[in-house]
Amino acid sequence: MSQEVLEAGAPPKRDGVPAWVVWTIGGVVLVVITLGYVLAIGDLAARTVSADRLLTQVEASEAAMKAAQDEFSTTIEPYSAGSMTDADREKLRADLADLAARSRDSIAEAGVGVGAVSVLPWHGNIAEARDTYLRHNEAWVAYLDAASQDPDEWFREQAEVNSTFYDARLPLVRALTMFDLANGLDRIEVIYAESDESGGGGQSA
Template sequence: MKRNTWIPLVAGAVAFLITLGIGGAVGTDWLTRNIEMDRLVTAIVESEASMGVVQERTAAVFDQLEAEGLEGTLADAQSEAATAELARIAVDGADSIGAAGREIAAINILPWHTKIKAAQEAYLLHNYAWQAYMQAAAEDPVAFTVDQPLVNRTFQDAQEPLEDAISIVGLFDVEARVANIFIDGAPQSSGEII
């Protein structure tokens, strides 16, 4: 009776190749998730930086107005110049924040990476709220003096989806970078994000 001694060898080789293929697919998916999160967090940091520039420039204008007002030297021309500068800041902010939002929206995320997609969409809502804020301020710079509850709420609402999207075994220090976004960008009671 002839035995087919090759069958166990072929079965073992097939099992090995299947295991190798599954392991490779899982590893590739893990790496892809980490790359997507790295790109998303990098774009979010750039968006937050654009928002920070707006806040710094706006604060400088208000500080100057306050100093001139305290000295009693604030004239109508200075007030008009400050209003024009605030409108320029809003236009510049709308441009830079809008560009950052487009970068975030352009990040390709695989369809089954639902947590990363949810994080992207949640942060985009915050970016869009800032764009609306900048458009309102460009039309009427008084918007800089009004609380912005939508900006603050969308910022807070983006935190949980971003934290949920972090891989358990992550690369690129994403967890610390996400934490820094929400430490550095804590909403203030005045409606501003710092």
């Protein structure tokens, strides 16, 4: 049998993809997948840190508000048992005006801390939570500023203070990551449970 006959019966030759090309493509795919995981983990870490910092500042703001409420209760307690003289009323009003001014400044300072929490542009939920809670802080500042000029303001219902407090709850929850590595949900529940346990007296911290 001649060489020509053997070649005629053989299958046609095919040009295969060089092995180095296959390895190169596989390497690129692996790098892309790895980079994707790294970016996802980095973004999760950034979200967790931002949400944790925001909640830390919110807790500081709430602590300042609660301190104002506690000192208010302590200030008026001696006058709750009996009748008051004109001198008593004058002293109480002066004490309440001073308390309002000091508490206003303390809460405003805490609000600066809330507003200073940096958030990446694509972390919209955290930015919304920060800005929504800031409205509550600002409502408290306005309330106490008014009380520093007219102490009777302490005893008036503050609808803006109360509504902004509850408006901030859902945005704060939405700011948390799915894994909630900083126990943010528990911290938010504590903030709102403490307000509920107060029985609704006074303004919502």
